[in-house]
Amino acid sequence: MILNLMAAALLWVAAPDTIVELKDVTVTGNARRDYLMKSSQNSVQVNRDYMEQHFGGSLMQTLEGIPGVKAMSIGSGQSKPTIRGLGFNRMAVTEDGIKHEGQQWGNDHGLEIDQFAIDRAEVIKGPAALLYGSDAIGGVLNLYTNHLPTEPFQGSATLFTRTNNESLGASVKVGGLKDHFFYRANATLINYADYRVPTDSIQYYSYYIRLKDKRLRNTAGGEYDGSLMMGYAGYNFHADVRISDSYSRSGFFADAHGLEVRLSEIDYDHARRDVDLPYQWVNHMKVVSHTNWHGELWSLEGSLAWQNNQREEHAEPISHGYMPRPDGTMERRFNKNTLTAQLGMRRTIAEQHELKAGLNAEYQRNERSGWGFIIPDFRTASTGLYAIDRWTISENLIANAGLRYDFSHTNVEKYNDWYLTPVAPGDSVYKQRAGDICRSFNSLTWSAGLNYTTGGWVLKANLGKSFRVPIPKELAADGVNYHIFRYEQGNAGLDPEESYQLDAGICWGNSVLDIQVDPYVNYFPNYIYLSPTPQYVEGLQLYQYTQAKVFRWGVEAETTWHITPHWEAEMKGEYLYARQESGEKKGYTLPFSTPWSADAGGKYKFHWHGDGFVGLNVHLVGDQHEIVPPEKPTDGYWTLNLAAGKQFPLTDTTKLRVSVHADNLLNRRYYDHTSYYRLIDVPEPGFNMALMVGVDF
Amino acid sequence: MKKFLYMSLAMALITGVLACGDDNEPKDMTPPEITDTGITCNPINCQVYHPGEVIPFRYVFEDNVELGNFNLEIHNNFDHHTHSTEGHDHEHEGSECEAHEQEHEEGEGHGEENAWVYNHSFSIPAGMKSYKASVDIPIPEDAAHGDYHFMIRLTDKAGWQQIKSVAIIIEEE
Numbered sequence: 001m002i003l004n005l006m007a008a009a010l011l012w013v014a015a016p017d018t019i020v021e022l023k024d025v026t027v028t029g030n031a032r033r034d035y036l037m038k039s040s041q042n043s044v045q046v047n048r049d050y051m052e053q054h055f056g057g058s059l060m061q062t063l064e065g066i067p068g069v070k071a072m073s074i075g076s077g078q079s080k081p082t083i084r085g086l087g088f089n090r091m092a093v094t095e096d097g098i099k100h101e102g103q104q105w106g107n108d109h110g111l112e113i114d115q116f117a118i119d120r121a122e123v124i125k126g127p128a129a130l131l132y133g134s135d136a137i138g139g140v141l142n143l144y145t146n147h148l149p150t151e152p153f154q155g156s157a158t159l160f161t162r163t164n165n166e167s168l169g170a171s172v173k174v175g176g177l178k179d180h181f182f183y184r185a186n187a188t189l190i191n192y193a194d195y196r197v198p199t200d201s202i203q204y205y206s207y208y209i210r211l212k213d214k215r216l217r218n219t220a221g222g223e224y225d226g227s228l229m230m231g232y233a234g235y236n237f238h239a240d241v242r243i244s245d246s247y248s249r250s251g252f253f254a255d256a257h258g259l260e261v262r263l264s265e266i267d268y269d270h271a272r273r274d275v276d277l278p279y280q281w282v283n284h285m286k287v288v289s290h291t292n293w294h295g296e297l298w299s300l301e302g303s304l305a306w307q308n309n310q311r312e313e314h315a316e317p318i319s320h321g322y323m324p325r326p327d328g329t330m331e332r333r334f335n336k337n338t339l340t341a342q343l344g345m346r347r348t349i350a351e352q353h354e355l356k357a358g359l360n361a362e363y364q365r366n367e368r369s370g371w372g373f374i375i376p377d378f379r380t381a382s383t384g385l386y387a388i389d390r391w392t393i394s395e396n397l398i399a400n401a402g403l404r405y406d407f408s409h410t411n412v413e414k415y416n417d418w419y420l421t422p423v424a425p426g427d428s429v430y431k432q433r434a435g436d437i438c439r440s441f442n443s444l445t446w447s448a449g450l451n452y453t454t455g456g457w458v459l460k461a462n463l464g465k466s467f468r469v470p471i472p473k474e475l476a477a478d479g480v481n482y483h484i485f486r487y488e489q490g491n492a493g494l495d496p497e498e499s500y501q502l503d504a505g506i507c508w509g510n511s512v513l514d515i516q517v518d519p520y521v522n523y524f525p526n527y528i529y530l531s532p533t534p535q536y537v538e539g540l541q542l543y544q545y546t547q548a549k550v551f552r553w554g555v556e557a558e559t560t561w562h563i564t565p566h567w568e569a570e571m572k573g574e575y576l577y578a579r580q581e582s583g584e585k586k587g588y589t590l591p592f593s594t595p596w597s598a599d600a601g602g603k604y605k606f607h608w609h610g611d612g613f614v615g616l617n618v619h620l621v622g623d624q625h626e627i628v629p630p631e632k633p634t635d636g637y638w639t640l641n642l643a644a645g646k647q648f649p650l651t652d653t654t655k656l657r658v659s660v661h662a663d664n665l666l667n668r669r670y671y672d673h674t675s676y677y678r679l680i681d682v683p684e685p686g687f688n689m690a691l692m693v694g695v696d697f
Numbered sequence: 698m699k700k701f702l703y704m705s706l707a708m709a710l711i712t713g714v715l716a717c718g719d720d721n722e723p724k725d726m727t728p729p730e731i732t733d734t735g736i737t738c739n740p741i742n743c744q745v746y747h748p749g750e751v752i753p754f755r756y757v758f759e760d761n762v763e764l765g766n767f768n769l770e771i772h773n774n775f776d777h778h779t780h781s782t783e784g785h786d787h788e789h790e791g792s793e794c795e796a797h798e799q800e801h802e803e804g805e806g807h808g809e810e811n812a813w814v815y816n817h818s819f820s821i822p823a824g825m826k827s828y829k830a831s832v833d834i835p836i837p838e839d840a841a842h843g844d845y846h847f848m849i850r851l852t853d854k855a856g857w858q859q860i861k862s863v864a865i866i867i868e869e870e
Contacts, residue, residue, distance in 0.1 A: 320772070321816060532856030534765025536818035541850065541858050584856075587724040627726070629856040 032509065033458055040400055040449025040462040042125045042505045042518045044069075048147075051121065053613070053645035056661050057162045057690040059115035063141075067556035067574045068125050068518070070594060073675045073684070078110035078250070082674065083125055084520070084554055085576050085594045086138025089471055092128070093141045096242070098288055098305040099132060101338040101364065112284040112309070114225030114246050116158065116171035116188045119147040125556075126503045126520060127466030129445040130402045133360055133384045137466045137499045146240065146290070148233055149175035149182050151653075158694035164685045165219070166272075167192035182240075183230045190223040193272040194251075198669040198686035202255075209255045216682065217268040218276050221250025231290075238292040249281040252313075253682070266316075277329055278315035284308070297348040305340040317371070321538055322421045326371035334375075336366040356402075357387040366472070368415075373479045374488075376415040376434035378472040382408030388447075401448040408469050412437040412476045434476040434490075441496045443467040449503075460505035470494040474528055474545045480538065484679065487540040488530065494547060497528050514560045524550040530591075531584050532629045548583035550590065552576065566605055573598035578626075588628045592674045595624035595636065610655065612646035624673040634678060637670030639663065654697045661690040728857035729760035731849055736829065740847055745866045748840045752865075754832040758851050764821045764828055765852035771834075773812035774844040774864065811841035813867070842867045 035045065044066045056062045060071035060079045071079035072087055083091045093100040095113060103109035121143050128136040155174035161167060168191050175184035194215040201210045211217070224247045231240025254268050254276065266276045288305040314329040344358035361383045368377055388402030414436045420428040447464030477490040501522040508515045527550035535542040554576035561569045575596045578589045601617030620638045627633055645659040667687040671678055732738075739755045746752055758764055813836065821828045847863040 319812075321814065532852075532858070534852040534854050534856060536766055536768040536850065536852070539768050539770040539816045539818075539848070539850070541852060541856075629728075630858060 032514070033453060036458040036460070036505070036507055037398060037451050037453060039124075040398075040451050040460050040503075040505075041128065042460070042503060043122055044125075045120065045122045048119045051118065052158075052657055052692065052694065053659050054643055054661065055160065055659050055690055055692045056663070057164075057167070057688070059111065059113075059118065059121070059143075061690075063121060063123065065599070066123055067558055067572050068139075068554075069123055070674055072592070073672065073677065074110065080110060081141050082592075082594075083123065083139035083141070084522075085552070085578065085590070085592070085674075087592075089135050089468060091138040091140065092132045092136040093143070094132065095143045095286070096146050096288060096290065097142075097342070098286075098303060098307075098340055099135075099362075101307050101336065101340075102284055102309050103282070103311055103334065103336070109282065109311070110248070112246050112248070112282055113143060114186070114188050114227065114244065116169075117145045117173070117186045117225070117227055117244070118143050120144040125518065126462065127445075127447065127464040127499060127501050129443075129464070129466035130386050130388055130404050130447050131358075133404070133406055134382065134408070134443075134467060134469045134496075137468055137497070145184075145227070145242070145244075146229070149177040149184060152176050152178050154653075154697065156694055156696045158692060160690065160692040162192070162688060162690045164688035165192040165195035177233070180234050181230075181232055183228070184242075185228045186226065188223070188225040191273070192221055194219045195685060197683050198667055199683050202683075203681045212269040213272075214686075215272060216253045218251035218254040218279070220273050220275050221248060221279075222275075223248040236294055239290065241287070241289045244286050244288075246284045247281070249275060250279060251275040252278045252280065252315075253677075254278065278313065278331070280311065280313045282309070282311045284310075294346075299346045301342075301344045301346075303340070303342040305338075307336075307338040307340070309336040309338075310334065311336075313370070313372070315372075323371075323417075323419050328371075330370045331372040332368065332370040332374065334366060334368055336364065338362060338364045352392050354390040354392075355387070356390070358385075360384045371418065373415060373417070373433050374477065374481060375473045376476050377413040378476075379411045380408060380469075380472075382406060382469065396453050398451040399449070402446065404445045406443045406445070406467070406469075407440070409440045410437070410469070410472060410475065412472050433478040435492070437476055437492045439470075439475065439492070441469050443469075443496050443498070456508050456510050458505070458507040460503070460507075462501075462503045464501055464503075466499050466501070468497040468499075468528075470496065470528060477545070480540055481543075485540060486532070487537040487542045489537070489542060489544045491545040494528060494545060495526055497524065497526055497547070499524050499527075512562050514562075515557075516559070517555065517557045519555040520553065522552040522554075524548075524552075527580070527590070529580070529583070529585070533584070546583055548585065549581035550578060551581050552578040552590075568603045568605065570601045570603070571599065585628060589626040591628055591631065593624060593626050595634070595673055596622040610647040610649050612644070614644040615642070617641045617643070621670075621672075630679065631673075632678070634671050634673035637668060639668055639670070640665045650695070654695065657692070657694045657696065659692045663688045663690075725762040725853065725855035725857070727761045727853075729758060729764055729851050729853040729859050731851055731859055731861045732757050732759055734759070734827075740863050740865050742864050743866065744863075745868050746836055747868060747870050748836050748842070749838050750836050752834040752836065752847075754830065754834060756830050756849065758821065758828045758830055760826055760853040762826070763823070763854040764825045765854050765856075766818055766820050767830060767852070768818040768848075768850040769815070769832060769834070770817075770848040770850070771813060771815040771845050771865075772848075773814075773841070774846050775812065775841075811839060812843075813837060813840035813845065836867060840867055842869050 051062050054062055058079060060081055063069055064071045068084045070082045072082050073079045080087060102112040124140040126139055128140045132140055153176045158171045160169045169189060171188040173186040176182060194217060196214050197216060200214060227242060227244035229240055229242035268276055285308045290303050292299060292301045311334045312330060313332040315331045317326045317329060319325040341361045347355045349355060364380045366378050384404055384406040386402060386404035388400060390400040392398050412434060414432060415434040416430040416432050421431045422428040445465045445467055449462035452459045474494055475490050475492050477488045481488050499522060501520060503520045506517045526547040529546055529548050530543050531546045533542045533544055556574040558572040563569060576594045578593055580586055580588050598620045599617055601615055603613055603615035605613045618638060618640055621636050623636045625633045642662040642665060648656040650656055664687050669683050672684050734757045736755055736757055739753055754769060815834060845865050845867060847865050849861040851859045
């Protein structure tokens with residue numbers, strides 16, 4: 001976690017009335033203000049240059065410097081995004097405008113997207129249901145892979161490594177544009193070893209597991225990604241098709257998977273790059289087409305997408321309870337297909353009004369197999385209709401308002417155990433884990449906001465309602481969660497989760513100083529919460545899905561001081577408060593509550609045969625004593641981090657890029673309260689260096 | 698700049714006012730405990746039993762607010778996984794009972810078919826802060842002999858859980 005966003009701002013924050021020359025783009029004048037005035041919501045945009053210069057080992061680690069954004073580490077060096085403390089199905093990830101449908105509900109699933117194919121990332125903080133429908137409660141991570149090539153042939157090649165898990169990677173991108181036709185292709189290979197933590201042993205189930213060479217055994221893995229895009233880019237008409245595939249295979253920390261801490265026959269310590277049982281593999285294939293037709297005052301856009309997400313989890317077969325030892329290692333398999341269609345239009349009326357309207361439709365089918373049960377087969381169909389008006393009242397004042405209606409239908413299929421459970425002397429049954437459930441959900445959401453600018457100020461306010469349709473796991477789960485050792489029970493009567501949020505953005509800047517404060521207040525009348533009960537089912541503690549009123553508020557602040565053209569200082573911080581206002585856990589916070597954090601950093605920029613910078617940053621995180629069962633309080637910590645980047649022009653059209661990112665320079669040992677591994681007492685990685693070398697041609 | 702300070706002050710005030718829920722309601726932040734206060738607890742690590750006998754389970758449960766329920770589970774440890782919590786033996790992970798480590802490599806009577814499975818949940822009367830648990834568990838005559846794990850799980854009303862694992866051995870007479 002470093003200076004991450006420090007320079008993101010910088011790229012478009014360049015002092016007024018200057019021109020910053022980048023390779024393909026020219027950012028002129030009040031770019032920052034223009035961006036801030038674009039929406040009444042708070043959002044941060046990061047381009048490819050920034051991502052390359054601040055490469056932290058993974059996309060989420062690079063984005064983690066944005067106040068309010070966190071990478072929730074899920075082991076194996078993978079992480080999943082959270083925005084303002086909300087992750088999983090409470091935020092949406094999109095790629096080129098299409099909602100990414102992976103295994104976002106699960107605790108141990110990463111992004112399943114090739115981060116090296118991404119040209120630009122945008123984080124919207126706050127409710128964004130109007131455009132994205134269900135799930136966009138905490139915010140949206142928009143990823144774009146569709147920048148147009150500008151030359152008949154161009155590309156880049158990148159090599160990178162990370163010391164902590166000895167990860168090695170290579171990525172190649174090529175593309176070309178000729179007579180309005182263009183293509184893009186890229187391929188990425190990554191391989192990593194077991195990851196290291198600054199401890200010799202971990203405590204789990206209240207006894208000690210020794211680690212060899214401070215490595216979490218069996219957390220190695222690999223990733224292979226590829227994509228191909230072809231299209232036509234005319235003056236009024238644009239059409240493209242992109243096929244991409246992302247495959248990853250990684251081990252689970254062998255001492256903390258399955259129902260018990262097992263002492264397996266497998267010699268996990270003989271090699272650190274191999275993947276033994278238990279492991280998972282995931283393949284995400286996507287075919288997306290975009291068509292855009294536009295005139296001076298209007299545009300029409302249509303998108304179609306098919307996503308296939310397959311995932312298998314393999315573990316050593318063992319008997320447990322009444323389940324006999326199963327055949328084979330396939331504990332779980334999911335095959336999820338998603339079809340998406342979107343239609344959108346934009347029309348400018350009387351120069352002052354920009355009207356947007358659209359229709360989204362999605363169909364999803366998930367099929368399961370394997371000897372372990374966690375979610376049943378299901379089908380969902382959903383459709384949404386929206387209209388938004390953006391009214392430019394004057395040059396300094398813009399108002400917007402929108403309305404959206406969603407209808408969705410979920411059909412869960414019943415599931416019975418494949419083995420018998422005795423229910424009475426001489427009588428046993430194939431227990432039913434999930435019943436047939438048919439539910440329909442309606443949601444009406446809205447949003448309204450204002451942007452005002454005067455002098456160096458930009459002020460924003462936005463009030464919006466967003467929602468989330470309960471996922472099949474929440475409706476129908478009825479079984480043991482083998483990752484967390486608990487019995488989870490769904491609730492077929494859950495209502496769509498709703499959220500109301502008031503956001504403000506206060507920005508002030510001149511040529512020397514930029515300040516931004518983003519406070520928000522958030523209320524859920526019916527937050528879906530997995531509540532630990534005092535009951536036992538099949539020997540494990542019962543957790544039940546319930547709905548509770550939840551109140552949250554928080555603030556992010558950031559200030560950048562451009563001391564001289566070379567020197568820059570930055571401070572930023574975030575705070576989040578959450579409290580359950582009703583139900584069994586009234587008075588408690590929410591699980592994985594983000595503690596306060598602050599960053600202070602300095603940066604030296606120079607120009608010597610190309611641009612370069614060196615930055616140092618202190619990351620400070622507070623204690624977290626606000627917990628819910630079964631969490632433990634987590635102490636605060638601080639880390640010292642370094643980042644440096646340099647570009648070397650080789651010829652007129654080629655350049656070499658080098659970036660170094662060193663995290664936790666002092667190799668401090670600490671726990672991250674929001675990490676999934678916190679529950680099993682695994683500390684965060686120690687000193688870690690990420691190095692990237694690339695050539696653009 | 699002054700304007701900015703006023704603005705942020707106002708914002709902080711607004712959020713502060715909106716957030717001023719009373720945070721002082723007492724909430725239970727302490728998990729329950731499995732102890733041997735005032736009694737001789739049973740079973741303890743490496744105790745040996747025989748098929749047909751009774752395991753007299755005796756422990757004392759305590760909580761600062763109110764106890765929930767408890768669960769007793771016995772499963773075989775024929776594959777020697779470890780999770781005993783007795784003794785916190787750092788040197789010897791899980792403090793399994795050494796004498797029986799090697800006894801039954803594919804041995805007779807150790808097939809998982811005959812392995813004894815016991816899993817029962819018990820409720821504790823409402824409102825209790827301390828509870829003497831006493832359960833007599835008969836061992837079936839045909840229980841396969843070998844190493845077993847005796848798991849004690851205890852909740853409190855708030856949903857906190859405490860787990861204790863004890864290694865026991867079932868031997869032929």
